[in-house]
Amino acid sequence: MARRGSRTAGAAASKTPVSRLRRIALGVAGLAAFIALWKCAFVFAWAPPGTLPDPFSIPAALVAEYTSGHLLPALGSSLIHYVWGLAVGTVAGFTVGLLAATSPAFDDVHHVLARILRPIPPLAWVVFAIAWFQVSHAGAAFVISIGVFWVNYFATAAGVAGVDPRFYELARAFGHGGFVARVTTVTLPGAAPGILSGMRTGVGQAWMTLIAAELLGVPGMGQQMNSAAGVGAYDAVVVYMLAISLIYSLSDGAFALIQNRVLRWRP
Structure with missing residues (x-):
């Protein structure tokens, strides 16, 4: 039985590279099918004239945006308020979510306010962002932080609430009954998977x-997309869309590496 189990495990392991190659091949095939469909939509004018670029014109548009000096400054401008908004929203959402899940008094005080504010979309705050910060990095970071706040708030609160109560009993038995000790030794390690998923x-x-x-109107890639669309340069719009996709993929991949390293203790 042991030999057969080891042979089965070895066979499964040997199939892993094949399954990975198959997944990659299917992914490439899906992308090719999407581009082919896009090309058909362009050739047969399925969209209003001038609003759908030729997919094969995108590389030339990328070179044009880069050489014109528009792409990199727009990217840098977007990253400024992106980083600030992400940082502020993450820290604030994590902190409030942790307090809401660990302090009944705080939860009682804030839950009505949270129910009132939660349905309001981040873009509804743009009017106040412009009034308070004008058209600036700070205003964009403020709007971004609101959207990020709620994601982290609910992820943290749900992750903390899902920690097994028996862990707290065990912690008290070992002398970790205080709030700070309980949070650092039980709550955060137990809720880390949910918290990190929310951050991601x-x-x-x-x-x-x-x-x-x-x-x-805030300077950045979104403004460049709006300007390009205004003059009918929809190929440039796609360039900025793909740039956003690339940056997100890189940032998400980097965070996934950090997440896996932090959670390497999991079985």
Whole structure:
């Protein structure tokens, strides 16, 4: 039985590279099918004239945006308020979510306010962002932080609430009954998977909110997309869309590495 089990495990392991190659091949095939469909839509004018670029014109548009000096400054400008908004929203959402899940008194005080504010989308705050910060990095970061806040707030609160109560009993038995000791030795390690998943979701949420905020005039890639669309340069719009996708993929991949390292204790 042991030999057969080892042979089965070895066979499964040997199939792993094949399954990975198959997954990559299917992914490439899916991308090719999407581009082919896009090309058909362009050739047969399925969209209003001039609003759908030729997919094969995108590389030339990328070179044009880069050589014109628009792409990199727009990227740098977007990253400024992206990083600030993501950082503020993550820290604030984590802190408030942790307090809401660990302090009944705090939860009683804030839960009505949270129910009132939660349904309000981040873009509804753009009016106040402009009034308080004008059209600036600070205003965009403010709007971004609101969207990121709620993602981390709920992820942290749910993760902490899901910690097994028996862990707290065990911690008290070993002399960790105080609030700080309980949070650092039981709550945060037990809720870490949910908390980190919320932070990772916030990385993507920040980009979605950022582009929408920039469409209203804040300097960055969203503003460049809006300007390009205004003159009918939809190939340039796609360039900035792909740039956003690339940056998100890199940031998400980097966070995934950090997440896996922090949670390496999991079985």
